[in-house]
Amino acid sequence: MNRPTIAAIATPPGIGAVALLRLSGVDAFAVASKVFRGRPSDRWEARRQHFGRIVAAADGSVVDEVLLTAFPGPGSFTGEDVVEIACHGGVIVTRRILEELLNAGAELAGPGEFSERAFLNGKMDLTRAEAIMDLISAQTDLAMKAAGEQLCGRLGERIEAIRLALVGLLAHLEAYIDFPEEDIDPDSSNTLKEKARAVLAEVEALLATADQGRILREGIRTVICGAPNAGKSSLLNRLLGFNRAIVNESAGTTRDTIEELINLRGIPLRLVDTAGLREGLEAVEREGIERSRAQIARAELILLVIDSGAGAGALEKISLPGSAKVVRLLNKADLPRHVDWTGDEGFAVSCLNEDSVEALRDHLYETITAGTTLGGGSLVSINVRHQHCLSRAKADLETAIETLAEGSSPEFVAMDLRGALDAVGDVIGRTDIEEILGEIFSQFCIGK
Numbered sequence: 001m002n003r004p005t006i007a008a009i010a011t012p013p014g015i016g017a018v019a020l021l022r023l024s025g026v027d028a029f030a031v032a033s034k035v036f037r038g039r040p041s042d043r044w045e046a047r048r049q050h051f052g053r054i055v056a057a058a059d060g061s062v063v064d065e066v067l068l069t070a071f072p073g074p075g076s077f078t079g080e081d082v083v084e085i086a087c088h089g090g091v092i093v094t095r096r097i098l099e100e101l102l103n104a105g106a107e108l109a110g111p112g113e114f115s116e117r118a119f120l121n122g123k124m125d126l127t128r129a130e131a132i133m134d135l136i137s138a139q140t141d142l143a144m145k146a147a148g149e150q151l152c153g154r155l156g157e158r159i160e161a162i163r164l165a166l167v168g169l170l171a172h173l174e175a176y177i178d179f180p181e182e183d184i185d186p187d188s189s190n191t192l193k194e195k196a197r198a199v200l201a202e203v204e205a206l207l208a209t210a211d212q213g214r215i216l217r218e219g220i221r222t223v224i225c226g227a228p229n230a231g232k233s234s235l236l237n238r239l240l241g242f243n244r245a246i247v248n249e250s251a252g253t254t255r256d257t258i259e260e261l262i263n264l265r266g267i268p269l270r271l272v273d274t275a276g277l278r279e280g281l282e283a284v285e286r287e288g289i290e291r292s293r294a295q296i297a298r299a300e301l302i303l304l305v306i307d308s309g310a311g312a313g314a315l316e317k318i319s320l321p322g323s324a325k326v327v328r329l330l331n332k333a334d335l336p337r338h339v340d341w342t343g344d345e346g347f348a349v350s351c352l353n354e355d356s357v358e359a360l361r362d363h364l365y366e367t368i369t370a371g372t373t374l375g376g377g378s379l380v381s382i383n384v385r386h387q388h389c390l391s392r393a394k395a396d397l398e399t400a401i402e403t404l405a406e407g408s409s410p411e412f413v414a415m416d417l418r419g420a421l422d423a424v425g426d427v428i429g430r431t432d433i434e435e436i437l438g439e440i441f442s443q444f445c446i447g448k
Helices: 028-035 091-103 113-120 126-137 141-151 154-178 186-207 210-218 232-240 283-298 354-369 384-406 410-428 434-441
Strands: 006-009 018-024 036-038 049-055 062-071 082-088 220-226 258-264 267-273 301-307 325-331
Touching (some): 006 091, 006 113, 018 091, 018 113, 028 036, 028 062, 028 091, 036 062, 049 082, 062 091, 082 091, 126 141, 126 154, 126 410, 141 154, 141 210, 154 186, 186 410, 210 267, 210 384, 220 232, 232 258, 232 267, 232 301, 232 325, 232 354, 258 354, 301 354, 384 410
Parallel strands (some): 220 267, 220 301, 301 325
Antiparallel strands (some): 006 018, 018 082, 036 049, 062 082, 258 267
């Protein structure tokens, strides 16, 4: 099927030195040659830049001087003929060139359509296609490394190995089903169970990376809360490395929530500074406190900031959800400590001391990564879609193993293994995946 030739601006909108437009499709060279004045298309050398000008079809006026690069299919990103046009950066000039390409016969590409065509043309599996967006949106080095490993095919290779193991199991089992005179003896049944358990272990190992993947892609929602004047905004500023929040000795200075992202040793933390929790004296402060409570309810990690120079009474009205991990911080450690605090109630920190703040960063990192492999070894990690598919495969494999143990008919075992195979195939797109394509590629930026 010949899909229409598509065109899009592949760089973000705005002013810059260079912008890039991309064409893909059977008529990509023909469309580009209609607007490009330079070396004719039959003399374009693959993967070499050619200088020329983009001219307007209406009056032949020059729109911009550009560099054109041709990528003949199937040796291109999409597997189709691809043309990339590098022009001067700017909103107007890139939009004018795109308009000329559309007038010359191209259609405007949809979100993720270039990557979708690469998948449909067998240039990559779904895990690698999804890794492109993860790489673009990575906010820390660890997130970039994880996306890079997935883009190189590490996750796809592990999924394909699981899929091939399931294919082998099914082939073995269905041979006995097709030839009933060859009964499955106990040894063969035990062998099938051991192989199925080995596949199940691989699936469970990948499922165990789901939290790691979510943290690297989305970050950890971290809410800074406490009584007024406990030093919450000072702590936010020190963790950020610049003055984002207003700091004042007057209680109730923070009236609204402030959200910023920091890179904690490669882990994204979405820090939310909140208003001091107390009985608000007037409407605006009361509204800020209600917003603070709403943020606390959504938090994954709570930094409960305590003024170590004040008594414990200020904490009596602070209620925290049981679902979030709480780190208690005894702030203002440079000042005399109130008798209510012995030091065992939390981690001592002083926002006036950089060494103290650095020690806090280490403490938070150890708290977050306890029991995980973040930052060490392979960073292959699954996303929510992968988790859903692999959870289905896990359930079907467990049922198949139970059925084998009960000595039930091999047809029932085969049915469960087929279900597991379909679920695993969904991860890399080796089954009927029409209904999941739209969901995946709709998250891409235009021109990618």
